[in-house]
Structures are given as C-alpha cells and as structure tokens.
Amino acid sequence: MNSRLLAVFLVAGLERGLAAVGDRYAFERVLPEPRVCIQDGCLQGKYFNGLEGDRYEGYLGVPFAKPPVGKLRFKNPVRNDPWEGDYDATWQRSRCLQKNDIRPLQTVQGSEDCLYLNVFRPKNVTGPLPVLFFIHGGAFAAGSSSMGEFGPERFMDTGKVILVIPQYRLGVFGFLSTEDRASPGNYGLKDQLFALRWTQRNIAYFGGDPNLVTIVGQSAGSSSVQYHMVSPQSKGLFARAVSMSGSALGSRYYSVDQLALARRQAEAVGISNASSLSTEQLVDALREVDGLELAKSIDKLKYFYVHPILQWHPTIERYVDEETFISEDPREVWRSGRYHQVPYTMGFLPNDGAYTSAILLSNSSLLNELNENSADFIPRLVAVNHPTSVQMLKDRFFPDGSNDRWLTEKNVGNLETMLSEGQIIYGVVLGAKQILAVNNRTAPLSVYYFNFRGPYSQSYYNSYTEGDFGVSHADELLYLFRASELFPDFKVGSPAWYAAKLFVEYLVYVAYNGIAGLPCTADSCPLLEFTNSEDVSRPVKLNLIDGFDEEKFAFWSNLYAVQNSVST
Numbered sequence: 001m002n003s004r005l006l007a008v009f010l011v012a013g014l015e016r017g018l019a020a021v022g023d024r025y026a027f028e029r030v031l032p033e034p035r036v037c038i039q040d041g042c043l044q045g046k047y048f049n050g051l052e053g054d055r056y057e058g059y060l061g062v063p064f065a066k067p068p069v070g071k072l073r074f075k076n077p078v079r080n081d082p083w084e085g086d087y088d089a090t091w092q093r094s095r096c097l098q099k100n101d102i103r104p105l106q107t108v109q110g111s112e113d114c115l116y117l118n119v120f121r122p123k124n125v126t127g128p129l130p131v132l133f134f135i136h137g138g139a140f141a142a143g144s145s146s147m148g149e150f151g152p153e154r155f156m157d158t159g160k161v162i163l164v165i166p167q168y169r170l171g172v173f174g175f176l177s178t179e180d181r182a183s184p185g186n187y188g189l190k191d192q193l194f195a196l197r198w199t200q201r202n203i204a205y206f207g208g209d210p211n212l213v214t215i216v217g218q219s220a221g222s223s224s225v226q227y228h229m230v231s232p233q234s235k236g237l238f239a240r241a242v243s244m245s246g247s248a249l250g251s252r253y254y255s256v257d258q259l260a261l262a263r264r265q266a267e268a269v270g271i272s273n274a275s276s277l278s279t280e281q282l283v284d285a286l287r288e289v290d291g292l293e294l295a296k297s298i299d300k301l302k303y304f305y306v307h308p309i310l311q312w313h314p315t316i317e318r319y320v321d322e323e324t325f326i327s328e329d330p331r332e333v334w335r336s337g338r339y340h341q342v343p344y345t346m347g348f349l350p351n352d353g354a355y356t357s358a359i360l361l362s363n364s365s366l367l368n369e370l371n372e373n374s375a376d377f378i379p380r381l382v383a384v385n386h387p388t389s390v391q392m393l394k395d396r397f398f399p400d401g402s403n404d405r406w407l408t409e410k411n412v413g414n415l416e417t418m419l420s421e422g423q424i425i426y427g428v429v430l431g432a433k434q435i436l437a438v439n440n441r442t443a444p445l446s447v448y449y450f451n452f453r454g455p456y457s458q459s460y461y462n463s464y465t466e467g468d469f470g471v472s473h474a475d476e477l478l479y480l481f482r483a484s485e486l487f488p489d490f491k492v493g494s495p496a497w498y499a500a501k502l503f504v505e506y507l508v509y510v511a512y513n514g515i516a517g518l519p520c521t522a523d524s525c526p527l528l529e530f531t532n533s534e535d536v537s538r539p540v541k542l543n544l545i546d547g548f549d550e551e552k553f554a555f556w557s558n559l560y561a562v563q564n565s566v567s568t
Helices: 003-030 153-158 171-175 187-206 220-230 258-268 279-287 291-301 330-335 354-362 364-372 374-380 387-397 414-436 459-463 475-479 495-513 550-567
Strands: 035-038 041-044 046-048 056-063 086-088 116-122 129-135 162-166 208-218 240-244 344-348 445-451 526-532 540-546
Touching: 035 187, 116 153, 116 187, 129 187, 129 220, 129 495, 153 495, 162 187, 171 187, 171 291, 187 208, 187 220, 208 220, 208 495, 220 240, 220 330, 240 495, 258 279, 258 291, 330 414, 344 414, 354 364, 354 414, 354 459, 364 374, 374 387, 387 414, 387 550, 414 445, 414 550, 475 495, 495 526, 495 540
Parallel strands: 041 086, 129 162, 129 208, 208 240, 240 344, 344 445, 445 526
Antiparallel strands: 035 041, 046 056, 056 116, 116 162, 526 540
C-alpha cells in the first residue's frame, strides 16, 4: 500500500473511531436519568460510574422525616409530607449538625435539617434484591451518609444488593434526655427507626425485597443495631443484623445522670438558672439556642481534651408511651434472650481503641497531661471510677508506673490495648457469649475478626500523623466502601484490592443467607479471621480462630462486676 492509500485508510479509520466515540457520548447524553416513584412522590436520580462494573443508580438526599427544627428540635421524628412533581435526588444534603471530636482540630459542621437518606441500586434491576441498611458510626456525635466516605461502588459492582444509608440526629440534638416527658431522648435512634420504616414502605419500588433487609452498623452504628434488636419498635423491620466493632452493652452507656447533663448543657450555653428550671422550661430554653452555638458548647462539657467523646448517647427512657424506643435496660433484655431472633454477625479489629489512643500516643503534650492525671483520667476512658476497679486497671496495664504517673516509656503502648479491650472488644465478646448462653436461641450467630493490613488506615484522621497504630478502628470500612475523600483507590490487583473484593462478597453472602462462615455453638465459637498472606496468588487469607481470649474476658468481667456493684 502506497503512502497516499495508507493515509486515506488511517483517516477513514480515525473518522470511524471518532464517530463511534461520538455516538457513545451522544448516547450517554440522551440516556434519561433514572426515575423512581415511591409513596411520597417521584424521585429523579442520577447515574454514577462503577469502579469496575456498569453504571449504577443513586438517589441522594431523599427525605424520610420532616426537618427537626424549631419546635421539632428535641421531638420524636415526624413523617414528611408528600410532594408534587419530581424531587431532585441528584445531590447530597447536609450532614447533621455536629462537632467531630474523633478527628483533631474540628469545627462545627452541618445542619439541623438533615434527615435524609441515600439509596443506591445496580442498573437494570430485574428482580427483588436483598437490601443492606447501613448505619454510620461516630460515637453518636459525628458522621454522615457522604458518598465521599461511604461510596457504594464496590457493592454496586456486584449487582447483587441495594444499599440504603440514612443520617440521624447526633450529639445533644439526637440524645438530649431529661428522663421525663419533657425530653425522653433517643431521637437519633428514632430517626433510624423512621428510616427503617421508610425502607419497608418504599424499597420494593427500587427493586428491593422488604423481607430481606439486613441492618449493618459500625461503631456507634454497631451499637445502634443492637438497640434495634432489643426495641419492640423495630420488630419485623429487618431479617438479618451485622454489628461491626461496637456494642450497646458497655457500661459507659448506663453510668450518666442524664438530667444533670442536660442542666450542664444549658449552663454551657448561658441559660440562666439552669439548675432550678423545670424540665419543660429547660428544654424550651434549649430550643431557643442557636444550633451552631449549641453544637459548639460541647467543648465546655469535657474533662480532658475531647473526652468524653461519647457525651450524648442512647438512654433508657423513663417516660413511656407508644413511641418509646427503649423502656427496659438493654443489657437485661439481651442477657435474657428477649431480643429479635434474627441471623446475627458480629466482628471486631485488633486495635479498635485507636480512634481514642492515636492522638494521645502521638502528641506529647496531651500524653503528659493524661499522665499527670493518670488515676482520674485513664480509668474514666473505660467508664471506671471505683477505687478497686481503678487499681485493677493499673495493676494489669501499667504495673511499673507510680500511683501519680501511670505511664512509662515501657508501658505506654498498653494504653491502646486497654482502650481496644475496654471500649470495644469486651462488649462485643460479652454480647456473643450471652447469645450463646440463651437456651431458646433460634437464630445463628457468627463472628469475624478483621486483621488485614492495607496501605491506608483511619488512624491517620484520628491523629493526622503517619504513625503505625496497626489495624485500627473503622479500617474495615475502607474495604466495603470507596472512601474517595479520604484515600486513593486501591491499585487493581493489589492485596488490598483482593481484600475489598472478599469482604464485600462476605457481606453480600450474609445479606442472602443470614451468616457466613461457621456458626457459633454453646461449646465453640470459631472466629473467621481476614488477614494478610504471603502467597502472591492468594494475598488474603481466611483463618478460623478457636474462640475468644478467655483470660482477657474474665479480667474485664471481674472489673465491671466490681464497678457495677458499687454503681447500683
């Protein structure tokens, strides 16, 4: 072929290629955006690109309750009104008003108008799919449904599930309680309940199966899952449950005088005579406070740095009516087996306490202040204050320290161990053991242990350092969700990429089948461990660990037995 004919051939080929590209982009431009009509009206959604699969549909900022503002602040959620025309569900709404003390140097963010959820479904759903209903964590004080942190791409690439991620009120807005009718509390949990009810009413319109809803939560979201399992209000709204690194059974939820805290909160924003006002007057006065000022005032309620991070949280409601979410002690309901018997998966990480310890271990000024007040501050981090329990902590974790300064160069790393065990792991293990002790148990239990180390860790955002804090609290979320605002995507074919594939499939299997892995029995509870492998062809390894560390469990059981016997 001479040069002229070659040039003609190449130009023709190029033109055909450009025409094909043009046709593809023209097709994408004219392809109608997804639209779904639900009970409240029609939603105009948006197509998003998958990571490796086809595009998927997103419906963002869908309202499931009226904005809890003005007179609705510190009130149970109210169902929103239907709308006319198409609702614009193509953009994310504001996170709930919060000051995220889990991350250093945070300011107040968000809005009180925040009761929205995101729904994601694979493109071209042909039949009813199981639903994953994910409850974010954040110590009941922070968090959101942001796609930048909870991108659904990995789940959507499977084409096997529908994903619902709601927001709920946080901090004082979500959990103010005066222990009576004036403000019963638990508004954040009731927001979640409303979102679950919304899911039951509407998920079939998205191609979801309302009979196969799995509630999944991490950290405070994990505790929330257990609260839904014990609340009569949530019965029948879900068919499976997954708790990731969190428990509703920890002592720190049940050792706070809620009314006294409400009065301290009022004093923090300058309300006169807060200590003598009636509870109705107190709540009315707090409703008049600017939301930003109310959120910011949390700083005045801390005893050390940002602690307690878990300041406002769920409580037992003393005023009982038809909307009460928790009227009995959840610990007793759980122990006696009166929770909703659904297939249940629990899990935890080696260094679950890193969300608290990372900043302390990487900041010499904070660490010194903590050490100067060792006997007071360190026990309070795990909800301990009785002298016997305090001494038990010191003897186990800081035996070489003095009574005035517990921390030494040799033992300082034990701070993270203590926080991981006391704040997270003990409650998870306790919950599992109490399930296995119930004679009339009808639903299976399985437990996983996520011990895979990848290139990124949430501990960076707990300390803003590159310190090595191991497999840290919330690290498993990086393998379920695309956190594009936090970290780069995993390199295709890398061990972390394989780990993400495996962990997503694990949760999808749970959504379809109830549990994954070997079920626990009264005699044996094998933990399914996700960990690294040196085999380049299989860079992620699954191991079965034979049960829990009984010696550690016995220590914390004895410690809290002493603490709780005195508290009660």
